Each structure stands twice: as structure tokens, then as C-alpha cells.
Amino acid sequence: MPIYTLFPLVAVTGAAGFLIGALAQQDISYRKLSDELRDPYVFRSRRKIFRALSFLGLTAPPTVQPTERGQSIRSESSFEESETESSEIVSSLDTGSVSLFEQFILWSRSQVNHVIMFMTFSIGAEQPPYKDISHVASIMKYGFPGMDEIRVYKNFVLSYDRRNRIAHWVCEHIRGECLAYRDPQTLEKPNEYIADQSIPSMFCPNMRDFRNTEWVGGHMASPQNYKCNVTMFNEAYKFPNIVPISRALKNNVWLRLEHYVRELALKSGSVYVYTGPMFMPQRITFRNWAIRHHVMGFNTVAVPTHFFKVIISEHRHEGVLPFMEGYVVPNAEVDSETDLRSFLADVRDIEHFAGLKFYDGEQRKTLDFTSSDSSWDIEYIN
Numbered sequence: 001m002p003i004y005t006l007f008p009l010v011a012v013t014g015a016a017g018f019l020i021g022a023l024a025q026q027d028i029s030y031r032k033l034s035d036e037l038r039d040p041y042v043f044r045s046r047r048k049i050f051r052a053l054s055f056l057g058l059t060a061p062p063t064v065q066p067t068e069r070g071q072s073i074r075s076e077s078s079f080e081e082s083e084t085e086s087s088e089i090v091s092s093l094d095t096g097s098v099s100l101f102e103q104f105i106l107w108s109r110s111q112v113n114h115v116i117m118f119m120t121f122s123i124g125a126e127q128p129p130y131k132d133i134s135h136v137a138s139i140m141k142y143g144f145p146g147m148d149e150i151r152v153y154k155n156f157v158l159s160y161d162r163r164n165r166i167a168h169w170v171c172e173h174i175r176g177e178c179l180a181y182r183d184p185q186t187l188e189k190p191n192e193y194i195a196d197q198s199i200p201s202m203f204c205p206n207m208r209d210f211r212n213t214e215w216v217g218g219h220m221a222s223p224q225n226y227k228c229n230v231t232m233f234n235e236a237y238k239f240p241n242i243v244p245i246s247r248a249l250k251n252n253v254w255l256r257l258e259h260y261v262r263e264l265a266l267k268s269g270s271v272y273v274y275t276g277p278m279f280m281p282q283r284i285t286f287r288n289w290a291i292r293h294h295v296m297g298f299n300t301v302a303v304p305t306h307f308f309k310v311i312i313s314e315h316r317h318e319g320v321l322p323f324m325e326g327y328v329v330p331n332a333e334v335d336s337e338t339d340l341r342s343f344l345a346d347v348r349d350i351e352h353f354a355g356l357k358f359y360d361g362e363q364r365k366t367l368d369f370t371s372s373d374s375s376w377d378i379e380y381i382n
Contacts (some may be wrong), residue, residue: 023105139173142272142312142322145356151198151240155232156221158240162203164302166243169276169356170220174265178228185230186223193217194238202299204239209297215331218245220275222258225265243277244296244303248333257309257327257340264313272312277304278328278354306330308350310358323364326350 139157144150146168149160156172192207210217220243223236235241245254265271279302281289294303309327314320328345347358 027109139272140171141173142359142361143357145169145171145274145276145354145358151196153232153235153238153241154229155226155235156241158220160199160240161302162199164277165203165205165299166277166302166304167220167240169274169354170241171272171274172221172225174225174261174271174273176266176269178226179262179266180228182227183230183233186227186233189223190234190237193242194234196238196240199240205242205297205299205301206239209299209301210244211297213244213296214246215244215294215296215303216247216250217242218250218254221273224258225262243307244301244331245307246331246333249329249331252336253329253334253338253340253343254307257329257343260340261309261311264311268313269316270314272314274308274310274312274356274358276308276354276356277302278306278308278350280305280353304331308345308354310347310350312359315364321362321364322359324359 133152135154136152136157139155144159146159148168149162151158151160151167156170158170159168160166161168195201195204195206219236219241221236221241223233226232226236261271261273279291279293281291282305284290291305293305295301296303307329309329311325311327313323313325315322324347326345326347326349327340327343328350329343351357
């Protein structure tokens with residue numbers, strides 16, 4: 001290549017690279033300063049920053065004047081206008097302090113932002129999986145124990161704990177008619193647990209977290225309760241419904257407790273079940289207690305020390321009060337011959353350690369099912 005063409009090419013390339021770098025640095029600085037302007041902790045100095053950023057078209061916010069009672073009011077705009085100003089960057093330009101080239105750059109940037117926003121909300125919009133949530137009222141008939149990040153599914157509702165990567169609680173409504181029929185499609189279960197796309201991946205466990213550990217995945221809402229519908233059956237395999245559980249506990253006591261709940265639903269017709277993890281304190285010294293629990297996998301999924309089940313059993317006849325009982329089971333190997341009645345616990349104690357609030361209305365004192373057709377005596381499964 002001739003030298004008289006090489007030097008201009010190098011000069012043009014260098015100038016273009018310098019211009020692109022300057023624009024990129026300007027954009028980065030602009031974004032950082034815009035974030036600082038919205039930060040209430042830099043309120044005292046942001047008026048000085050507005051003067052320095054006059055070439056970007058930013059104007060100072062309305063002044064705040066104190067009243068006689070010590071309260072503050074805005075002198076130029078109402079409260080609704082201030083919310084709009086805090087969420088959008090003022091785009092008015094001072095033509096006297098901005099060059100023609102800077103105005104062109106700002107106009108080009110605004111046009112690109114409009115195109116990107118249009119493409120994002122018109123093409124990439126994702127609809128929620130279930131628009132109809134009218135069934136929530138029937139599932140949560142006896143109230144929400146807590147209101148942290150509620151997730152709604154076909155036949156159960158849960159509150160998700162992002163920090164521990166498991167649910168706070170799961171509420172399900174088990175009906176006797178669903179247990180009496182099985183959809184042939186539910187004979188095959190999913191090979192792996194299913195990720196919930198509505199939860200950010202950084203707050204959700206995956207199958208790698210359960211490999212080479214002492215614990216296996218346990219269902220808080222058992223898929224065996226929904227064999228009548230393949231959609232509800234598969235939803236029970238979603239990760240928000242999965243919790244690390246001891247293999248020995250899952251295959252023995254926990255399985256019997258789930259079977260007891262299903263038998264109760266077949267006899268009463270309708271059972272509401274709240275299931276969730278517990279992190280019980282342990283004594284370290286005579287006066288000191290601490291909560292210690294394992295975590296597993298790269299996502300540090302919390303392993304509960306105990307599990308609870310709060311069961312609300314209704315009567316087939318209307319007007320009869322429901323019966324309520326609670327169970328607390330340690331997340332460890334338990335003697336398979338242990339009677340389920342040894343895990344009975346006061347519901348108020350479960351509320352204390354789980355940080356939840358359950359139904360506290362009128363209840364039946366004993367669990368009996370007596371009707372004109374037949375009499376059922378509920379016995380605990382041994």
C-alpha cells in the first residue's frame with residue numbers, strides 16, 4: 001500500500017476510534033450522574049451538578065421551601081408532577097449552551113431509545129402464564145399466613161423466599177373427587193424438576209444443587225394429590241415447590257404424613273393444607289441459642305431443620321366447623337415405626353417459629369365424621 005494512502009487511513013481510523021471512545025465515555029458518565037441525581041443522599045450537591053450538566057439539557061428541580069410547621073412544599077409543581085420528574089430525565093435543551101453537534105448526538109440518542117423501547121414492549125412482551133386468578137379465593141379460603149412474594153399456580157399458592165431459594169409456605173386445596181380419579185398422562189412423571197421462568201435464575205435452584213448431597217428434592221405440595229389433572233401434576237415438580245429433604249424422612253414418615261392427608265381428604269371431601277420449612281434454634285451454651293442449618297450447591301439452597309404441616313379439614317355438611325391440627329417433623333432420619341401422633345404440635349408454636357399466622361377462627365375440638373350415610377372414625381396411620 002502506498003505511503004501517501006496509509007497515513008490518511010491511519011489518521012481517519014484514529015480519529016474515528018477517538019470519537020467513538022469519547023461518545024462511549026460521555027454516555028457512561030451521563031448514566032452515572034443521572035443515577036446520582038435521583039439519589040436523595042446527594043440532594044445538597046445536586047443543584048451544583050445541574051449547572052455542570054447544563055450542556056446535556058438537564059434543568060434544576062423545583063425548589064423546596066419550609067413551612068412554619070417544619071413541613072416542606074414544592075413551589076413550582078405538585079406532588080404528582082414531582083413523581084413524573086423523578087422517573088424521567090428532563091429533555092429540554094438550552095440551545096444557547098449546546099452546540100449543534102451535541103444537539104444532534106442527543107437527538108440521535110433519544111431516537112434510538114424510542115426504537116429500543118418500542119421493540120421491547122411490542123415484540124418481546126411476555127404474557128403471564130395464568131391470567132385468571134379467580135381460583136385463588138377458593139385455595140386461600142382460610143387466609144394467607146404471610147405475604148412475601150406470592151406465587152399462584154393451578155391448585156396451590158406459595159410464598160417464595162429468594163434468600164433461601166425455597167418457599168416460605170405452600171397452601172393447597174385437596175379435594176376428594178380429584179383423588180378418586182387418575183389421568184393416564186400422570187403415569188409418567190418429569191425426569192427433572194422444572195424451573196419457574198417468573199423467578200430470576202439467580203434466586204432459583206437447579207438440578208446441579210441436588211447432586212452429590214445428603215438431601216433429595218421433596219414436594220411441599222405432593223404431585224400425588226393432583227393425579228386427576230396432568231397440568232396440576234406437572235406444576236408440583238416446579239422448583240419453588242421443591243425443598244431439600246432427608247431421603248430417609250421422605251421415604252418413611254413424610255410419605256405416611258402425605259398419605260394421611262389424602263385419606264383425610266377422601267373421607268371429608270375437602271382439606272386445606274399449609275406446608276413449609278422451619279429453622280429451629282439449637283442450644284449452644286446454657287444461655288445462648290443459635291439457628292444453624294446446612295446449605296447446598298452453588299446457589300446455597302437452604303436446608304431446613306424441620307418441616308411443618310397445618311391441616312384444616314372441613315366437614316361434608318355445611319355449617320359444621322372445620323378441624324385443625326399441626327405437625328412438626330425434623331429433617332433427619334426418623335424411626336419408620338414412629339407413630340404420627342408423636343409429631344403433633346400446637347399450631348401457635350408453629351406460628352411462633354415459622355413467623356406465620358394461620359387461621360384462628362372457631363374450630364371443632366375433635367376430629368369426627370358422622371353423617372346419615374356412614375360414620376368414619378379417623379385413625380392415625382401407623
